[in-house]
Amino acid sequence: MQVTEVVIIGAGHSGLAMSRALSERAVDHVVLDKGMPGHAWRTQRWNSLKTLTPNWANGFPGMPYDGRDPDGYMPASELADRIVSYADHIGAPVQANCRVERVQRILDRYFVETSQGPIVCEALVLATGAASRSCVPTFAREIPKSIKQITADRYKSPDDLPNGNVLVVGASASGVQLARELQLSGRQVTLAVGNHVRLPRRYHGKDIEYWFDRCGIYDERDTDIPDVSRARLVPSPQLVGGSEIDLNALQAVGIQLVGRLATVRDGEAIYSGGLANAVTSADLKMHRVLDRIDETLERSDAFDAAHPADRPEPTSIPRNPTLIQNLEGGSLSSVVWATGFRPDHSWLDMPVFDRRKQLNHSSGVCPVPGLFVLGLPILRRRRSQHISGAGPDTREVAQHLFQHLDARRAA
DSSP states (O other): OEEOSEEEEOOSHHHHHHHHHHHHTTOOEEEEOSSSTTHHHHHSSOTTOBOSSOGGGOOBTTBOOOSSOTTSOOBHHHHHHHHHHHHHHHTOOEETTOOEEEEEEETTEEEEEETTEEEEESEEEEOOOSOSEEOOOGGGGGSOTTSEEEETTTOOSGGGSOSSEEEEEOOSHHHHHHHHHHHHTTOOEEEEEOSOBOOOSEETTEEHHHHHHHTTSTTOBGGGSTTHHHHTTOOOBSOBTTBOOSHHHHHHTTOEEEEOEEEEETTEEEEOSOHHHHHHHHHHHHHHHHHHHHHHHHTSSOOOTTSOOOOOOOOOOOSSOOOEEEOSSSSEEEEEEOOOEEOOOTTBOSSOBOTTSOBOOBTTBOSSTTEEEOSSTTSSBTTTTSGGGHHHHHHHHHHHHHHHHHHHHHO
16 A cells, blocks of 8 residues: 555646645655646647647746747647646656546545555645536437537547537637637537627737736635635636637638527427627626726836727627527537536545535635645636646645644644
């Protein structure tokens, strides 16, 4: 049986950042991953995906981005390679291809059952992220068997789908990118649009991420955000690396918009009649964010008259969007589910979940002593789930972990 002080589950950017922090304090630990470092970026992303954040924002603690294109957007494969390089750079004790099967807490210690044997530790860090399992509604089983269904984490390219029309469900970052790629491949795409976040790629001549940093939006603390539980569920913004993408741009290339897919019944897809409300709400929220950026500029010396605030046009939608679509015997051949993801901590065999089966934690510190989590949305600040959030979040969560270990040693 392997014995160590700390087990980190997940060798992504958050787990490796914690490994670095532990190594600096000479804390014995191991990092477990079901694949290799950066596994999810290599195996659960489509081929054309680029990061939503510019390269300058994708550095790691102790290894900032040093490439030749700081304002570009690296492919997912390049980010996976950088995560591998980071693991080597910090000398992280990674046990690759090690699947966690069960975790229990017995006599104030954690017993981690893995595919490579049991491990006992004093503290446990969950760094598997927020996108471990795709969310697909239960009514998906009502879709005719003749129609291929695929989730965004399994899709690689248009070649994965048969010829014919495609329904993409979900209009957040993944949905809008996949819809455009499939439309440009020669298919006719229908995009089912629910609540979404609209943002311009560039504003006042700079990437929107620059302004989120400059205005302090990403550094807002979880404790200062009203209804943080609801804020953690806000979908990813309609952004793509290197160009503008919104519902207007998608319609310009021929994509058809419908409302949220409410259900499938008797061979028919039934769409919500709330498309107009969804796009109006997204536009209003976008302008509130841009107003905040403008207010910050007015109070600083950063204003550049050569780069005016070119605000996006209002979102236009079909006058009479389709509400009911017959799925049987029609031209629809595929459904792509871009309906989001959720964490997977199903191997945790202990009472650490709330009534909604979500992991119970306070800013990354779980109610069970010695259990910590990283990489979840707005864990300690708005940037927590971003690569740039690994450093500040890890520093603070690590302090709680060190206090736990110090108390154990003194006992």
